[in-house]
Structures are given as structure tokens and as C-alpha cells.
Amino acid sequence: MNTKTILITGSNSGIGLEAARKLAAKPEWGIIVLGARSKAKAEAARDNIMATTGRSADDFRNLIVDLVDPASVQAAVQDVAQQGLRFDAVVLNAGGMPSANGGELQKVPSGQSKLFAMNVGGHAALVNGLLEGGHFSEHATVVFAASEASRGIPMMMAKAAKLPDGYADVDAALDAIVTGDHVQKVDDMYEYGLVKLLGAVWMTELAHRHPSSLRAIAVSPGMTGGTNAMAEMPSLMKTMMTWVMLPMMSLFGMAHKVGNGADRYLQALEDESLVNGGFYASPGSKLTGPLTLQSTTAQPLLNDEPFIRAVGRLMDRLPQAPVAAK
Numbered sequence: 001m002n003t004k005t006i007l008i009t010g011s012n013s014g015i016g017l018e019a020a021r022k023l024a025a026k027p028e029w030g031i032i033v034l035g036a037r038s039k040a041k042a043e044a045a046r047d048n049i050m051a052t053t054g055r056s057a058d059d060f061r062n063l064i065v066d067l068v069d070p071a072s073v074q075a076a077v078q079d080v081a082q083q084g085l086r087f088d089a090v091v092l093n094a095g096g097m098p099s100a101n102g103g104e105l106q107k108v109p110s111g112q113s114k115l116f117a118m119n120v121g122g123h124a125a126l127v128n129g130l131l132e133g134g135h136f137s138e139h140a141t142v143v144f145a146a147s148e149a150s151r152g153i154p155m156m157m158a159k160a161a162k163l164p165d166g167y168a169d170v171d172a173a174l175d176a177i178v179t180g181d182h183v184q185k186v187d188d189m190y191e192y193g194l195v196k197l198l199g200a201v202w203m204t205e206l207a208h209r210h211p212s213s214l215r216a217i218a219v220s221p222g223m224t225g226g227t228n229a230m231a232e233m234p235s236l237m238k239t240m241m242t243w244v245m246l247p248m249m250s251l252f253g254m255a256h257k258v259g260n261g262a263d264r265y266l267q268a269l270e271d272e273s274l275v276n277g278g279f280y281a282s283p284g285s286k287l288t289g290p291l292t293l294q295s296t297t298a299q300p301l302l303n304d305e306p307f308i309r310a311v312g313r314l315m316d317r318l319p320q321a322p323v324a325a326k
């Protein structure tokens, strides 16, 4: 049997770990490459998955990468070459919402905002390196972990993301989002939705750019409990979310289990009827439910061609952090 090779970033925790476990239960995925920030985390994930699936250690590889560090991403691409890996699929799952505590966005040494670097910037540098090195097989699939926050979540009073005002052109506005200099007083959920939107539109641009050789799909796992997503929230907000909000939301069908979030990635990998370059998430303004192509009425930037091309240009000039000019 011909088996396939898949990489999952952030595979040591939450939805990424659960997705890796579900893939390991399917023999067609012969090699599962566990992306994590340290060898210890990747090996703990491997041991955990082996214990529940009966797969052997030979079926797993590690890829150690810290997505906010361009040198680490470069080393990871070299490691892929050294290990002789060629991917049939890559799930760009790592990410989250580092809290700004109402102040400015945190920055990492590259000059990018941590929010952008961990969700999108590091993944773009990784995928660019894998493409340049020929590490994708023909018709490989790239799945990006998107979020409903990009098209707005009315029940959480989160508005749909849009480009910041006051910039000379779309490229300057995107550069400012990369560094986080477009905003002084941060609304965490809004900024998270904006950065995830750039990731979702990047998938559209990748699909346009490689129409016959790549499938690129943005998928929100939906509102998912049982993950570490709240680790960096301020402690009061974290306690409220963990013990009050999420249990209440689960009770009313507004949040689902980690397995449901992981199933959405598997659907993106397996369901050939999904539109290449599409952004899939919960239907309407919901946070759970069947995976649904997101409406361009709710988020007009999803089919704004000049914006899509600008996101492509942005991804080409990463990992260098641009200097934002207003």
C-alpha cells in the first residue's frame, strides 16, 4: 500500500494533538511528522498517540520549530531536507491568541507581532521554504487553522476584520499589521480575527498560484474546548473562560469537543468537494456545526482580488519584518 506523509504544526497540544491521533488511526497516513517547539514535546505527543493507536515509533518523525523565530523555521526546512521528507499534506495548526492585556501587541525579536508570527508569519516562511526545496508531492494539501473571528462573531461582539484606515496603500497596511504598529489599544479578539484572515486569504492566493499542484484550504476548527488555547490569557479571563464560559457554551451547543475540532481538519484533507482556496468555518454567525464555505457578504475581503494579490506579495517578502510607514 502506498502511504502518505503529513506534517502537523503544534501537534503536542489541543486540536493538533487530536488531529495527529485521528490521522494515526488511518493506515494510509504512513508517516506523521509531529511539529513542536521542542524534542521533548514532540516525543511526548508521539508516545501519547502510540499508546492510544498502536502505531509504532517508526511511523513518526519530529520537526522542531519555533514559528516566531525565522532561524528556527530555516533550520526546520533544512531538517526536512536532511530527513528526505516529501509532504502529501501539511496542517498549519500551531497558533493562538497571545494576550495584549488591552495594551499594545507583543513583539518578537524579528520585529513581527507575536500574534502574526505564531499564526501566519512563521507558517508562511515554512511553506515558502518547503516549496522552494521541492518538499511537497504533486497535489499536496495545505490546511491553515483559521477562525470564525475573521468574519465576525456577533454573540461575542466581535466585528468582521477589515484593513486599518490611514495607510497609503494595501501593502503599507499589511506591513503595519505584520509588525502590529497599526493599532495602539488592542482588542484581542479583533486582532486575532484580522491575522487569521490574512492566513485564510493566503490559502486563496496559494491555490491561485499553484492551481494544478496544490490544494490550499483554510479551516476553522470552531469553538473548541479541552485545548491549551487560553494559556496566555490574563488569569481572571482564563478562569472565567475555562470554568464558566466554555462549559455554558458547550451546554448550549456553542462550543464542541477537541475531537470535533480535529475532525474539521480531516474533512479538509479528505473531502475533495471542498473549494480549493476556500475558507471554511461554522455556518452563518455560529461557532460550531457543519463545515461551511464562508460568505463573502460577511467578509468581503475574501474575494477582493487586489487584497488577495497583496497578501501573496506579503507572504513572498516574509520572513523579514517590514518597517511600517504610515
Ligand SMILES: NC(=O)c1ccc[n+]([C@@H]2O[C@H](COP(=O)([O-])OP(=O)(O)OC[C@H]3O[C@@H](n4cnc5c(N)ncnc54)[C@H](OP(=O)(O)O)[C@@H]3O)[C@@H](O)[C@H]2O)c1
Pocket (backbone or CB within 6 Å): 009, 010, 011, 012, 013, 014, 015, 016, 036, 037, 041, 065, 066, 067, 068, 093, 094, 095, 096, 097, 118, 119, 145, 146, 147, 148, 220, 221, 222, 223, 224, 225, 227, 228, 229, 230, 231
Ligand atoms: N480552540 C479554539 O476554540 C480555536 C478556535 C478557532 C481556531 N483555533 C486555532 O486552532 C489552532 C490550535 O489551537 P488549540 O485550541 O488546539 O490551542 P493549543 O492547545 O494552545 O495548541 C496550540 C499549539 O500551537 C503551538 N504553538 C504556539 N506558539 C508556537 C510557536 N511560536 N511555534 C510553534 N508552535 C507554537 C503550541 O505549542 P506549545 O505547546 O509549545 O505552546 C501548541 O502545540 C490555533 O491555530 C488556534 O488559533 C482554535
